[in-house]
Amino acid sequence: MTELKPLDSLEDATPACTRAPVGLLAELTYRCPLQCPYCSNPLDMERGNELSADEWRDVLRQAGELGVLQLHLSGGEPTLRLDLEDILEGAVAAGLYTNLITSGVTLTRERLERLAKLGLDHVQLSIQDVDPANAQRISAYKGGAEKKREVARWIGELGLPLTLNVVIHRQNIDNLPAMIDYAVEVGAGRIEVAHTQYYAWALKNRAALIPTREQFLKSVDITNAAKDRLKGILVFDVVAHDHYAVRPKPCMGGWGRSLIDITPTGKVLPCHACQSIPGLAIDSVRDRPLADIWFNGEAFQKFRGTSWMKEPCRSCERREIDWGGCRCQALTMTGDAANADPACAKSPWHAEFAAIAERESHQPAPPFIYRRMGASLN
Secondary structure (H helix, E strand, C coil): CCCCCCCCCCCCCCCCCCCCCCEEEEECCCCCCCCCCCCCCCCCCCCCCCCCHHHHHHHHHHHHHHCCCEEEEECCCHHHCCCHHHHHHHHHHCCCEEEEEECCCCCCHHHHHHHHHHCCCEEEEEECCCCHHHHHHHHCCCCHHHHHHHHHHHHHHCCCCEEEEEEECCCCHHHHHHHHHHHHHCCCCEEEEEECCCCCHHHHCHHHHCCCHHHHHHHHHHHHHHHHHCCCCCEEEEECCCCCCCCCCCHHHCCCCCEEEECCCCEEECCCCHHHCCCCCCCECCCCCHHHHHHHCHHHHHCCCCCCCCCCCCCCCCCCCCCCCCHHHHHHHHCCCCCCCCCCCCCCCHHHHHHHHHHHHCCCCCCCCCCCCCCCCC
16 A cells, blocks of 8 residues: 655655545536536536446545545535435445535435434535525525525534535625624534636636625625634635735645545546646546546646646745646636646736736626526436
8 A cells, every 4th residue: 555645845746646635525416406607517517427326435435445534525416416315324434524515405404314314524505695686696596595594504403513605706795794694693613705716607707706806805804804703603714816816726725635526427636627628638436446546647647746837836936835826727818727827926927817807897797697507306
């Protein structure tokens, strides 16, 4: 068995990986009853041929043996899997900490109680806004806000920890203070204030979603003040806005460093959006053991470490901090996934990247282009 150790130095940050991943994002299905205009799932999604519950159970067994600690059950909407209980049982048997990422709108109290009894550890509930009318407009789903509040109450009654996820954009950013208060009101222990990331479907709706620089900076002040005010009550995870950044975020904590994504059909990805990168050789758990893919898979080797980097990343003092930033964003902006992330002020494309936000955010917001994911239970 390969000896696992942390990567603490540039010398260790070579394409050969000798550490286990911490987390696994299991995208159980791409089906979803919501039609969110910022959906991050691939533009060209494979329909059908989803991994069976038995296949997922085997994958999760392999994940536990590999050293994965945390499992995030996601989608689409994972509760549309009628065999979710079987999959969860496999995760519990594999010794994984389980987090259900859900919109909540298809849940019943009885099913949530059943999942809790099977060993579900945590729930992450998404909201679009605290204003019901605006939440319905954003998600194109009637009655979602009311149902989500009810689900949050059930989660508390069952004693499950709750994280509230809020994707922030120009259509709800002014309600951020109310959404933070809502998180406290419904008993969440954590809130994820996630500014929209502009790839996949969100890129199609960028002009409708992107806030002004002033709105973004105000949201930073609001979040920082709330962190101080609610210390010991609510933990904040913040996903910053890229167009107004000066330094990029490390993609998935660094490409191939700590996280694995598995799609509904079994593709194993270092980043959930990376299928957009041309020529990236992606393996499947149906063809190759999970550990072999993690340690040796071509997709995981592609941008792992620092040896792939061009200038200015190659000589940057932050190359072991942000690991080059987002490859998909670099591809979208520059046509080459190996170029510097345009969110970085050192990138030759940064000025143009920032100018897009300044221009589009000050124009009237066009109507949403909704994404119809298909919510069939079959």
